[in-house]
Amino acid sequence: MDKVVIELVVNGKPHPLRVEPRKLLSDALREDCRLTGTHVGCEHGACGACTVLVDGRPARACLTFAVQMEGHAITTIEAVAENGRLSPLQQALHEEHGLQCGFCTPGIVMTFEAFLRDEPDPTEAQIREVLSGNLCRCTGYHNIVAAIRKAAARMRGDEEYVAP
């Protein structure tokens, strides 16, 4: 298949690429942009491991063609920590043991970085509903939920959240 020339803007940086029209965004990020923090699990939209932000909204990179992304701003997990400083959500996941193997973690972070911007004071039920789009085979989810609640409290400037 003939390749086409496109430019992806990822984490504010332009990446001129030559890709087949069928190339998935997840593969373009990993193989062409060398940004391997975006993980690929199921490749059919079920696991959420490949979640990135497109114009600030979560999107499955495995269900998106790279050529569709011209003119859009893509944010990946590599841009979440600023100057080596973890985001409140990343820090809380670390503190609450919200990850084990870490395969699902980038997708969860991207999903909830966006969610907590829209919903700074979510209920546990809301968190669990959103989290249902990101599969984790290790943790049992409890500590992930605790970490998200802790991060939300800190981002609101509330008193320190103490996990139950």
Ligand code: FES
């Ligand atoms: S790899 Fe994209 S949803 Fe699983």
Ligand code: FES
């Ligand atoms: S920590 Fe291993 S899949 Fe979630």
